[in-house]
Amino acid sequence: MSTYARGTAPGPGDRRRSGCAGFLLLPFTLAGRVYRPTRAGRSVDPQIERAQVARTAIGFVATAWLLYAYPLRESAGSVVQDKLLDMLISAGLLMVLVSIALAAFVWGARPPGPAFYRARLRGPLTALGSLFGTAVLLALVGPAGDLMRLDSFGAAGVVISLLVGCAYLFALPFGLASAVLCVHHSFRAADVHEVLPPLLAPVLVWAMCALQVFDGPPVAAPWSVRLLFLAGPPLSVTALSAWELRRLRVRYGITVRGALGR
Incomplete structure (x- = not known):
């Protein structure tokens, strides 16, 4: 029985705290809804999901340790600005790669596969469009963007600058969450087929x-540590993807050849 059934309904203070927390978490909640696959009927393996979440959590903890254990090579503001720029570049690269991969998969399937899979592209296209729009918004309204310097146009400019600043404060956490979730969920590729994410x-x-590789490390760490943090993520993701493909084949009979109708 819940506490509400016992007559302990939350008071105004509890509702205000809940509403404030919900408002602060809104960018992350919205990002989760945009990038999480939603196709009904797809095979969902709890073991695979737990392994993916564990790998992402380990990556966050390792990155936090790296930033704590070694001094920054530049100011914290410069590091954040560089990471935002890296996110924009990565977003553009990922959108190109995912678009090519999805097109190759859809058109490489035997009939009636192409028509069947094209009907499922709404989810990935939503994720791609959302990431592209967020990247453009951050580029326009960020600290280096021209839209943040409109106060010279009088009262209207000040109001617009405030609105743009609010949009930036929302887009920044949404963009950071998008940068993580778009890779974690592979741009909702599971909405097209289960073999695409791995x-x-x-x-x-x-x-x-x-x-x-072409970007300088943010911290003054030894080369062995930098190499570990550079190669660790792709190696761990590759190993996890190979295990996921094997698990889909052994437990569910889902294979790449079967997905392509070959």
């Missing part, structure tokens, strides 16, 4: 790793 995830992470 096929796409290694490609996306290795592409991001290639970008980081």
Whole structure:
């Protein structure tokens, strides 16, 4: 029996705290709804989901430890700005790769596969469009964007600047959550077919790793530590994807050849 059944309904203070927390978490909640696959009837393996969540959590903890254990090579503001720029570049690269991969999968399937899979592209297209729109918005209204400097146009400019600032404060956490969830859920590729996420995830992470090779590390860590943090994510994602494909084949009879009708 819930506490509400016992007559202990939340008071105004509890509702205000809940409403405030819900408002602060709104960008993350919305990102979860946009990037989480929603196709009915798809095979969902709890073991695979738990392994993916565990790998993502370990990555966050390891990154936090790296930033705590070693001094930053530049100011915290510069690091954040560089990461935002990396996110924009990665977003563009990931959108191109995912678009090519989805097109190749749909058109590479034997009839009636192409028509069948095209009807399922709404989810991935929603994720791609959302990430693209967020990246453009952050580029326009960020600290370096022209839309943040409209106060010279009088009262109307000040009002517009405030509205743009509010949009930035919402888009920033939404964009950060999008950068994580779009890779975690492989742009909702499971809405098209279950084999696509484990096929796409290694490609996306290795592409991001290639970008980081040409980018200086944010902390003054030894080369062995930097190499570990550079190669660890793509290697772990590749191993997890191989295990996921094997589990789909052994437990559910889902294979890449079967998905393509071959």
